[in-house]
Amino acid sequence: xxxxxxxxxxxxxxxxxxxxxxxxxxxxxxxxxxxxxxxxxxxxxxxxxxxxxxxxxxxxxxxxxxxxxxxxxxxxxxxxxxxxxxxxxxxxxxxxxxxxxxxxxxxxxxxxxxxxxxxxxxxxxxxxxxxxxxxxxxxxxxxxxxxxxxxxxxxxxxxxxxxxxxxxxxxxxxxxxxxxxxxxxxxxxxxxxxxxxxxxxxxxxxxxxxxxxxxxxxxxxxxxxxxxxxxxxxxxxxxxxxxxxxxxxxxxxxxxxxxxxxxxxxxxxxxxxxxxxxxxxxxxxxxxxxxxxxxxxxxxxxxxxxxxxxxxxxxxxxxxxxxxxxxxxxxxxxxxxxxxxxxxxxxxxxxxxxxxxxxxxxxxxxxxxxxxxxxxxxxxxxxxxxxxxxxxxxxxxxxxxxxxxxxxxxxxxxxxxxxxxxxxxxxxxxxxxxxxxxxxxxxxxxxxxxxxxxxxxxxxxxxxxxxxxxxxxxxxxxxxxxxxxxxxxxxxxxxxxxxxxxxxxxxxxxxxxxxxxx
Numbered sequence: 001x002x003x004x005x006x007x008x009x010x011x012x013x014x015x016x017x018x019x020x021x022x023x024x025x026x027x028x029x030x031x032x033x034x035x036x037x038x039x040x041x042x043x044x045x046x047x048x049x050x051x052x053x054x055x056x057x058x059x060x061x062x063x064x065x066x067x068x069x070x071x072x073x074x075x076x077x078x079x080x081x082x083x084x085x086x087x088x089x090x091x092x093x094x095x096x097x098x099x100x101x102x103x104x105x106x107x108x109x110x111x112x113x114x115x116x117x118x119x120x121x122x123x124x125x126x127x128x129x130x131x132x133x134x135x136x137x138x139x140x141x142x143x144x145x146x147x148x149x150x151x152x153x154x155x156x157x158x159x160x161x162x163x164x165x166x167x168x169x170x171x172x173x174x175x176x177x178x179x180x181x182x183x184x185x186x187x188x189x190x191x192x193x194x195x196x197x198x199x200x201x202x203x204x205x206x207x208x209x210x211x212x213x214x215x216x217x218x219x220x221x222x223x224x225x226x227x228x229x230x231x232x233x234x235x236x237x238x239x240x241x242x243x244x245x246x247x248x249x250x251x252x253x254x255x256x257x258x259x260x261x262x263x264x265x266x267x268x269x270x271x272x273x274x275x276x277x278x279x280x281x282x283x284x285x286x287x288x289x290x291x292x293x294x295x296x297x298x299x300x301x302x303x304x305x306x307x308x309x310x311x312x313x314x315x316x317x318x319x320x321x322x323x324x325x326x327x328x329x330x331x332x333x334x335x336x337x338x339x340x341x342x343x344x345x346x347x348x349x350x351x352x353x354x355x356x357x358x359x360x361x362x363x364x365x366x367x368x369x370x371x372x373x374x375x376x377x378x379x380x381x382x383x384x385x386x387x388x389x390x391x392x393x394x395x396x397x398x399x400x401x402x403x404x405x406x407x408x409x410x411x412x413x414x415x416x417x418x419x420x421x422x423x424x425x426x427x428x429x430x431x432x433x434x435x436x437x438x439x440x441x442x443x444x445x446x447x448x449x450x451x452x453x454x455x456x457x458x459x460x461x462x463x464x465x466x467x468x469x470x471x472x473x474x475x476x477x478x479x480x481x482x483x484x485x486x487x488x489x490x491x492x493x494x495x496x497x498x499x500x501x502x503x504x505x506x507x508x509x510x511x512x513x514x515x516x517x518x
Contacts, residue, residue, distance in 0.1 A: 009032065009272035009273055009459065009460075010035075010269075010270050010271050010272045010273075011027055011032055011034045011035070011271070011272065011273045011274075011275065011459065012034070012035050012037065012253045012269055012271040012273075012274050012275070013027075013034050013035065013036045013037070013274075013275045013276075013277075014036075014037050014240055014253070014274065014275070014276045014277060014278045014283075015036075015037070015038060015045065015276070015277030015278050015435065015437075015438065016036050016038035016040075016043040016044070016045070016220070016224065016234055016236075017043075017044060017045025017046065017047060017220070017277055017435060017436075017437075017448070018044075018045065018047050018220065018435065018445040018448045018449050018452075019275075019277040019434040019435025019436070019438060019443075019448040019449060019451060019452045020036055020038070020045075020275065020277040020434070020435065020452070021036065021043065021220055021223045021224060021227065021234075022074070022223070022448070022449040022452035022453060023275045023277075023434060023452035023453075023455060023456055024036045024223075024227045024232050024234070024275075025074075025078070025223050025226060025227055026452065026453055026456040027232070027456055027459075027460075028226075028227050028230035028231055028232040029230060030456075030460060031231075032460065033230075033231040033232050033233070034227070034232045034233075034275075035232065035233045035235065035269060036227065036232065036233065036234040036235065037235055037238040037239075037240055037253070037255050037269075038234065038235065038236050038237075038238060039237070039238065039239040039240070039278075040236065040237075041236050041237050042217070042236070043217070043220045043221060043223075043224050043234065043236070044216065044217045044219075044220035044221070045220075045277075045435075045436075045437075046059050046060060046307075046402055046405055046436075047059070047062050047216045047217070047219075047220060047445050048216070048217045048220065049214065049215030049216055049217025049218065049347075050217075050400050052311070052398045053398075054349060055311065055313065055340075055347070055348065055349070055354050055398070056214055056215050056217075056340065056346075056347040056348075056354075057215075057309060057311045057340060057347075057354065057356055057398070057400060058215050058216060058338065058340065058343060058347075058356070059307070059309060059400065059402050059405075060307065060309075060358070060402075060405065061323060061324055061336075061338055061343070062211075062216040062445060063087075063089070063209035063210075063211065063323075064084070064209055064210035064211055064212070064216070065209045065210065066444075066446040068446055068447075068449075068450055070450070070453060071446040071449050071450065074449065074453075075210070075219065078219060078222050078223050078226065079212060079218065079219055079222055083212055083213055083218060084210045084211065084212060084213070085210070085211050085212075085213050085344055086208055086209075086210060086211075087208065087209055087210070087211045087323070087342075087343065087344070088207065088208055089207050089208060089209055089323065090321055090322045090323055090342070091322055091323060091324055091325070091326065092322050092325050092326070093155055093159075093325070093326045093328050094325050094326065094327050094328060094329060094337075094386060094388075095154055095155070095328040095329060096329070097386075097387055098112045099112075099325070100112055100155070102155075102326065104151075104155060109121075109151075109155075110122070113154075117150070120150055121148060121150045121151050121154075122148075123148075124148035124149050124150040124151065125147060125148035125150075125151065126148075127148065127149075128144055128145055128146070128147070128148045128149065132145040133145050133149075136173055137173050138168065138169045138170065138171060138173055139156075139160060139168045139169070139171035139173060140152065140157065140168040140169050140171075141169075141173065142173035143156045154328065155328060156168075157328075158328045158329065158330050159326050159327065159328050159335060159336070162327075162333070162335040162360055163305070163335055163360045164305060164360070164408070165305065165360065165362065211343055211344055212344075213344050213346045214344065214346045214347060215343070215344065215347055216445075235255070235257060237257055237258035237259075238255045238256070238257045238258075239255065239256050239257075239258075240253055240254070240255055240278060240282075240286060241254045241255060241256050241266070241286065242254040242286055242287075242288040243274065243283070243286050243287050243288065243428075243431070244268070244288050245287060245288065245289065245427070245428055248430075249427070249428045249429055249430035249431065250271055250274050250428050250430055250431050251270065251271065252268050252269060252270050252271055253268070253269045253271050253274060254266065254267070254268050254269075255267050255268075255269060271430075272430065273430045273431075273432065273459050274430060274431045274432065275432045275434055275452065275455055275456075275459075276431060276432065276433050276434065276438050277433075277434050277435035277436075277437060277438035277448075277452075278437065278438060279304070279404055279437040279438070279440075280299065280302060280417070280420060280433060280437065280438060280439060280440040281299035281300065281302045281440075282299075283299075283431070283433065283438070284296060284298075284299035284420055284423075284424075285299055285300075287428070291423060291427075292423070294419065295419060295420060295423045298415075298416040298417075298419040298420050299416075299420060301412070301413070301416045302407070302408075302413060302416055302417070302440055303408045304363075304403070304404040304405065304406060304407055304408055304437075305360060305361075305362065305405060305406040305408050306360075306361050306362055306363045306368060306401070306402065306403050306404065306405055307358065307359070307360060307361065307401075307402045307405035307406070308358075308359050308361055308367065308368065308375070308399060308400065308401045308402065309338075309356045309357065309358055309359075309399070309400045309402075310356070310357045310359070310375050310376055310378070310379035310397055310398070310399050310400075311340070311354050311355070311356045311357075311397060311398045311399075311400065312354065312355050312356075312357065312376070312379055312380060312383065312389075312394050312395075312396075312397040313352055313353075313354050313394070313395040313396050313397065314352070314353060314354070314355055314389050314393050314394055314395065315351065315352060315353075315393055315395075316341065316348075316351055316352055316353050318353070318355075318388075318389045318393050319339045319341050319342065319353040319355065320339050320342070320388075321339075321342055322339060322342060323338065323339070323342050323343055324336050324337060324338045324339070324358075325337045325388075327386065329386065331385070332382040332385060332386060333359060333367070333378075333382070334357045334358065334359060334379065334382050334383075334386075335358050335359065335360050336357075336358040337355055337356065337357050337358070337383075337388070338355065338356035338358065339353055339354075339355055339356075340353065340354045340355070340356060341353035341354065352395070355383065355388075355389070357379040357382065357383065363403050363404075368401065372398070372399040375397075375399040376396075376397035376398070376399060379397060380394045380397065404437055406442065407436065407437065407440045407441060407442055409442070413440070417439075417440050421468065432455045432458065432459070432467070433467075434448065434451040434452045434455050434467065435448040435451060435452065436448055438451075439451065439467075439468065447470055450470050451467050451470050454467050454470065455467055
């Protein structure tokens with residue numbers, strides 16, 4: 001593949017998550033020595049693997065599954081095949097002390113509910129088919145129309161509201177349509193009666209996935225090594241302070257780098273192009289001279305949902321075969337529980353496993369500000385309360401916080417993003433937002449990677465790809481086919497990258513975002 005003729009451009013990449021490292025890898029592969037700036041002390045972003053005392057934790061759970069051939073090839077170029085495991089997908093829902101298969105299997109669900117509740121649920125479903133809810137513009141109405149009100153309240157409402165911290169009636173139906181694409185009670189019944197291995201037509205029915213043997217961080221640690229080996233730089237503890245610009249665009253990036261000993265240092269790196277996966281609002285607010293006030297206001301209007309995991313070490317027999325269990329019981333605050341031993345035996349120790357209790361939070365709220373030992377005590381107590389693991393069986397625990405894990409799609413967020421996009425394109429055209437936080441889009445890792453790949457082609461080849469067309473489409477990527485050609489490169493500027501290559505996050509249909517008291 002040809003590179004841009006003449007001297008190599010000075011490319012600064014902000015962020016060492018999937019998008020940033022993919023961009024740096026593609027640049028250095030083509031002889032452009034990019035410099036990656038990562039504010040944290042580890043690479044991978046939310047796709048990192050955290051290690052504490054020999055235990056490894058996946059932040060949020062990352063199944064490696066893609067319909068994009070270019071991404072599939074990239075994964076296996078960075079990691080040899082022997083570093084991948086083929087893992088069975090298993091998830092269940094915990095409700096009223098019982099575990100229900102997920103995706104829902106009607107016989108399992110109705111048996112666990114008991115005769116009386118099963119009859120009520122079937123009657124509720126029939127009623128919804130005859131007289132659907134009048135308002136299906138929000139999550140509650142959309143799901144109730146397809147499963148009935150009773151099954152909606154049992155299997156959808158509580159978990160969804162825990163994740164997003166808002167009533168289900170304030171989440172627009174678009175998210176439900178994309179997250180549980182093609183799945184209805186009728187679909188669930190058909191798949192229960194006529195199961196098909198390798199199912200990928202419905203998002204929630206995929207039965208196997210790839211997984212790096214020591215967690216997703218292995219991919220990004222190896223990519224970092226390869227970027228450095230090809231002449232690039234990956235600087236950790238390097239926080240971007242300012243992006244210096246003139247009438248043509250950004251000319252340099254000022255960075256403050258923390259040192260293990262002694263004061264931090266400040267450097268100014270010249271930049272012909274900047275690939276940014278830092279949160280989009282922070283990118284705007286770091287501009288010098290500042291962006292106009294209306295653009296800054298748009299940036300400040302965007303928000304994120306934050307995330308923390310409490311990992312508890314327990315005997316292996318206290319684990320479960322699931323990758324994770326969704327907790328649909330409102331009396332506890334935990335939203336989901338992972339068994340890291342079910343993701344990979346290389347993440348745990350012989351005779352033991354590690355359970356990750358996931359809490360969806362807002363930075364600065366009571367959980368976020370709690371001491372680690374208090375979070376471990378809470379998670380231990382809730383694990384016992386749920387009847388999964390007795391308190392005495394917990395050996396020890398660790399707390400891991402992840403800020404800005406999920407971009408929030410508030411009502412009007414899309415208008416704010418458009419304001420920012422238009423200003424960036426007009427005033428700093430050499431700044432290229434990529435990835436989940438960089439574009440304020442609820443990307444999967446593979447689609448974050450696609451935005452980076454296309455951006456590198458834009459920088460080096462003047463390819464003219466519309467990177468913003470990659471992501472939120474009508475279908476979730478696991479239910480869509482791959483586009484023609486290289487899986488993404490054949491898409492002309494201004495068109496959709498590929499139907500079925502993205503997923504959405506909730507759009508709040510009305511009202512301000514609720515703030516939980518600390």
